[in-house]
Amino acid sequence: MKKLFFLIATTFALCSCNIDEEFTIESPKIILDNESGIYSTKVGSSITISPRYENAENAIFTWSINDSVIATTPTLQFCSNALGEFYISIQVETEVGEEKREIRVDVVEVEIPIVSLANAEKGFVLALNTEIKFTALVRETSLPTTYSWQLNGEVVSNSLSYTFLAKELGDYTLVFEAKNEDGADKIETKIEVVEFAPASWYFEKTDYQLVAGRIIEVGPTETQNLENANFCYKIGENIVQEGTQQTWMCNLTQVGKHEVTVTAKVVQGDKIETLTQAINVNVISSNELHYRAKTENSSADWNKVYEYTPAPGQFINELKTGGFDGNQTTPQAAIAYAEARLSSNNWVSLGGFGGYIVVGFDHSIDNTGGYDFGVLGNSFSGSSEPGIVWVMQDENGDGLPNDNWYELRGSETGKESTIQNYAVTYYRPNGEQMSVQWTDNQGNSGEIDYLKTFHNQDFYYPNWINKNSYTLRGTRLEARNYDKSGNGSNWILPEYEWGYADNFSSTDCTLTNNKANRFDIANAIDANGNSVELDFIDFVKVQTAVNTKSGWLGEVSTEVLGFFDYSMTKE
Amino acid sequence: MPYKIKILLSVFFASFFLAGCMEWEYGLEEDFAASGEGLFITNEGNFQYGNASLSYYDPETKTIENEIFYRANAMKLGDVAQSMIIRDGIGWVVVNNSHVVFAIDINTFKEVGRITNLTSPRYMHFISDEKAYITQIWDNRIFIVNPKRYEITGYIDCPNMTTESGSTEQMVQYGKYVFVNCWSYQNRILKIDTETDKVVDELTVGIQPTSLVMDCNNKLWTVTDGGYEGSPYGHEAPSLYRIDAETFQIEQQFRFTFGDAPSEVQLNGTKDKIYWINNDIWEMDVTADYLPIKPFLPYQETIYYGLTICPRTGDVYVADAIDYCQQGKIYRYSKDGELIDEFYVGIIPGAFCWK
Numbered sequence: 001m002k003k004l005f006f007l008i009a010t011t012f013a014l015c016s017c018n019i020d021e022e023f024t025i026e027s028p029k030i031i032l033d034n035e036s037g038i039y040s041t042k043v044g045s046s047i048t049i050s051p052r053y054e055n056a057e058n059a060i061f062t063w064s065i066n067d068s069v070i071a072t073t074p075t076l077q078f079c080s081n082a083l084g085e086f087y088i089s090i091q092v093e094t095e096v097g098e099e100k101r102e103i104r105v106d107v108v109e110v111e112i113p114i115v116s117l118a119n120a121e122k123g124f125v126l127a128l129n130t131e132i133k134f135t136a137l138v139r140e141t142s143l144p145t146t147y148s149w150q151l152n153g154e155v156v157s158n159s160l161s162y163t164f165l166a167k168e169l170g171d172y173t174l175v176f177e178a179k180n181e182d183g184a185d186k187i188e189t190k191i192e193v194v195e196f197a198p199a200s201w202y203f204e205k206t207d208y209q210l211v212a213g214r215i216i217e218v219g220p221t222e223t224q225n226l227e228n229a230n231f232c233y234k235i236g237e238n239i240v241q242e243g244t245q246q247t248w249m250c251n252l253t254q255v256g257k258h259e260v261t262v263t264a265k266v267v268q269g270d271k272i273e274t275l276t277q278a279i280n281v282n283v284i285s286s287n288e289l290h291y292r293a294k295t296e297n298s299s300a301d302w303n304k305v306y307e308y309t310p311a312p313g314q315f316i317n318e319l320k321t322g323g324f325d326g327n328q329t330t331p332q333a334a335i336a337y338a339e340a341r342l343s344s345n346n347w348v349s350l351g352g353f354g355g356y357i358v359v360g361f362d363h364s365i366d367n368t369g370g371y372d373f374g375v376l377g378n379s380f381s382g383s384s385e386p387g388i389v390w391v392m393q394d395e396n397g398d399g400l401p402n403d404n405w406y407e408l409r410g411s412e413t414g415k416e417s418t419i420q421n422y423a424v425t426y427y428r429p430n431g432e433q434m435s436v437q438w439t440d441n442q443g444n445s446g447e448i449d450y451l452k453t454f455h456n457q458d459f460y461y462p463n464w465i466n467k468n469s470y471t472l473r474g475t476r477l478e479a480r481n482y483d484k485s486g487n488g489s490n491w492i493l494p495e496y497e498w499g500y501a502d503n504f505s506s507t508d509c510t511l512t513n514n515k516a517n518r519f520d521i522a523n524a525i526d527a528n529g530n531s532v533e534l535d536f537i538d539f540v541k542v543q544t545a546v547n548t549k550s551g552w553l554g555e556v557s558t559e560v561l562g563f564f565d566y567s568m569t570k571e
Numbered sequence: 572m573p574y575k576i577k578i579l580l581s582v583f584f585a586s587f588f589l590a591g592c593m594e595w596e597y598g599l600e601e602d603f604a605a606s607g608e609g610l611f612i613t614n615e616g617n618f619q620y621g622n623a624s625l626s627y628y629d630p631e632t633k634t635i636e637n638e639i640f641y642r643a644n645a646m647k648l649g650d651v652a653q654s655m656i657i658r659d660g661i662g663w664v665v666v667n668n669s670h671v672v673f674a675i676d677i678n679t680f681k682e683v684g685r686i687t688n689l690t691s692p693r694y695m696h697f698i699s700d701e702k703a704y705i706t707q708i709w710d711n712r713i714f715i716v717n718p719k720r721y722e723i724t725g726y727i728d729c730p731n732m733t734t735e736s737g738s739t740e741q742m743v744q745y746g747k748y749v750f751v752n753c754w755s756y757q758n759r760i761l762k763i764d765t766e767t768d769k770v771v772d773e774l775t776v777g778i779q780p781t782s783l784v785m786d787c788n789n790k791l792w793t794v795t796d797g798g799y800e801g802s803p804y805g806h807e808a809p810s811l812y813r814i815d816a817e818t819f820q821i822e823q824q825f826r827f828t829f830g831d832a833p834s835e836v837q838l839n840g841t842k843d844k845i846y847w848i849n850n851d852i853w854e855m856d857v858t859a860d861y862l863p864i865k866p867f868l869p870y871q872e873t874i875y876y877g878l879t880i881c882p883r884t885g886d887v888y889v890a891d892a893i894d895y896c897q898q899g900k901i902y903r904y905s906k907d908g909e910l911i912d913e914f915y916v917g918i919i920p921g922a923f924c925w926k
Contacts, residue, residue, distance in 0.1 A: 035826050037864045087865070104864040320874060321894045346896050380619035453800045453830075485735060487803035489756060515620075552801040 027097025112183035114431030219247030290397030313351030354472025377502030387558035410499020479548035614917025840882030
């Protein structure tokens with residue numbers, strides 16, 4: 001650093017001290033108002049950079065970008081309508097010297113909050129004297145944000161949640177708004193309060209196939225306001241089941257096609273509402289099954305992925321550790337992704353509860369009386385993320401997994417805490433980098449958390465699912481994860497005894513590899529929970545079994561790395 | 572860093588029992604004679620998969636040999652190879668989740684001994700031919716070992732740590748004192764008297780100091796990662812610290828932007844420049860008054876996981892873990908930032924050791 005020395009005498013004429021002193025007038029010095037030298041501003045917004053200067057009397061200030069002068073003042077007002085990093089130099093020059101520093105201004109996007117509300121598009125119909133709790137989802141920003149709920153224009157809450165009481169009949173407009181200094185976003189939904197909420201049902205399928213001698217569950221997949229309805233299943237005029245049980249455990253044995261009519265009647269005040277649906281059941285003989293024997297060219301490994309439909313999760317659409325490349329925007333591309341991953345012994349994440357993958361083999365897998373096939377996961381002690389395993393025979397011989405799934409019994413089957421026909425609906429968030437809301441068929445709701453620090457892809461909601469919401473169904477196990485540390489730092493995911501994929505089981509992990517769980521086809525059960533005899537199977541499905549998350553680790557999600565015919569292994 | 576721990580620490584394993592065709596499962600010992608200069612790369616592998624490995628790179632010929640431990644010894648290295656140091660022709664490979672440190676001949680790569688029964692070893696530092704320290708995670712003790720006899724001879728109790736929150740990491744020595752950074756859910760640098768094997772002082776820095784080096788001016792450098800969002804230990808803007816080894820006082824704190832997660836402070840051969848990873852690769856003179864604003868190597872949308880500088884040429888080697896599943900990659904740059912070479916190593920290359 002340049003230094004000049006001057007003997008100053010006159011300056012100190014008034015000084016009580018009579019000793020002449022030697023003073024140094026130093027070169028100017030720049031002390032930035034941001035220690036890192038890296039500033040940040042929003043696109044289109046002005047930022048003032050105000051360094052502090054020492055020894056800068058009568059200095060010349062020069063701010064420049066790429067040697068082009070942009071200002072000659074001590075402070076700089078900088079604004080850009082383009083995103084990016086701008087390198088700016090500030091030079092301070094006096095008659096005794098100069099100093100130059102370079103700073104960086106990062107021009108970033110504005111942080112307008114984005115809001116989502118599950119089912120907002122569809123609206124809500126409520127019966128009189130009932131209530132509903134709304135919880136909005138707001139994209140996190142670094143700015144203080146305020147919330148407001150307005151019911152027919154009147155502010156009724158300033159928190160993220162609002163509980164609406166259906167006290168009077170009529171139509172209501174509910175608006176949620178989030179606002180910060182960068183902007184605001186709002187979402188609107190309609191609420192209709194009626195005397196009696198309308199009854200409705202949904203059938204995932206109405207054409208069934210049944211192998212004579214087995215049982216399948218037929219009927220509506222979802223119902224609304226039919227809790228007290230009378231359901232009547234008829235074949236022709238013959239009533240096969242009647243009562244409040246919504247589905248029918250169909251056990252027809254006569255080979256051929258059967259037309260079933262199901263009617264639901266519900267009394268609402270002095271009205272009776274009736275719903276009717278036709279169902280077809282095609283009963284086939286077990287002699288018609290299409291067994292595909294092994295050949296010398298058969299492979300022990302899975303040979304095809306038929307479907308990959310994960311729940312939202314931190315590894316879904318993820319470009320680094322998840323192995324996606326951004327082109328997985330169709331179900332076919334998602335299948336290709338899953339096949340490529342499994343082919344390279346890499347994991348495929350099924351996301352939160354219900355996410356699943358369906359694979360097949362180049363031959364039927366025999367029910368050998370012991371373990372018949374294996375599923376590779378990535379569990380280890382204290383880290384089990386169980387998946388329910390389902391099996392299917394290619395009953396109609398068309399080579400596609402469009403027949404009946406049978407769950408494989410596990411250690412939790414039949415327990416009170418295990419829920420069959422559990423369903424979770426996931427809702428696409430309205431903006432990037434947001435959590436994903438879900439509701440289940442037990443009246444619960446929650447979020448798959450967006451973990452920006454670790455997985456910052458735009459969406460955790462699968463890019464190849466076009467609908468703005470989708471429902472995943474299956475069997476739900478009670479979660480066992482817990483925080484061992486007590487402060488949220490050390491999450492343990494204990495194993496389950498046996499019968500699940502991606503589970504560090506001391507019972508069914510293979511002898512040579514504790515990452516592979518083995519499964520016995522003889523554990524197949526029907527919808528009643530009774531054993532079903534399957535001599536072989538053709539397809540395997542694994543479905544994430546728990547609906548839980550572990551603090552900063554995020555949602556618990558089953559991962560699979562492969563499927564194999566155990567009878568063809570060396571073990 | 573916390574990717575979902577299960578994925579981060581695990582995944583990828585070869586074709587298990589269907590494959591009896593694992594690349595190195597022929598059980599033969601291969602002879603190596605790697606005289607001359609070279610670079611060892613410890614590849615962590617996936618937690619609990621036992622697929623850690625050791626690679627060796629010859630900068631002169633630009634040749635890489637992977638799986639050298641297995642090939643030389645017909646034995647797997649183990650689970651999570653964490654670090655390696657060399658002393659008097661012997662390489663000491665710390666294999667964290669196998670609770671072992673292997674001693675190997677650095678030319679033949681053959682095992683000459685091992686120290687076992689370690690809790691969860693991270694780094695090793697020699698005090699003398701007959702005494703070394705081995706830091707641990709999930710243990711509040713630093714192990715004292717006799718390398719000649721491959722024996723644990725004692726422990727250094729680290730204050731204000733439980734077994735669960737125990738974390739001691741990298742060590743540097745100034746005179747008779749060894750300094751060690753405490754990383755996981757910690758915020759301290761400990762000072763150990765090597766004559767008494769006691770912690771005699773400690774210095775609080777920011778949340779989670781990741782690494783520790785000492786420059787040509789006897790200044791310690793550590794960089795904190797600041798924790799992470801949702802961490803019970805807190806989340807703050809990380810900092811780079813310059814600490815005077817003599818006074819054990821912080822001389823300067825360089826603050827990063829909140830949300831940054833720097834790591835891997837390294838020195839060049841003359842110890843007058845430091846490097847670190849903060850998405851990009853950064854370089855700074857040890858006398859600098861402020862942090863650089865332009866990276867030495869820009870971020871490549873991948874996972875930079877390890878870093879070293881050749882002490883002789885100043886070449887910069889960057890380890891890319893890619894996705895924590897496939898074989899990682901090493902990029903070698905000149906000290907001016909020009910790409911010289913790139914090559915694949917094992918899964919999750921994390922640390923380097925110059926021969």
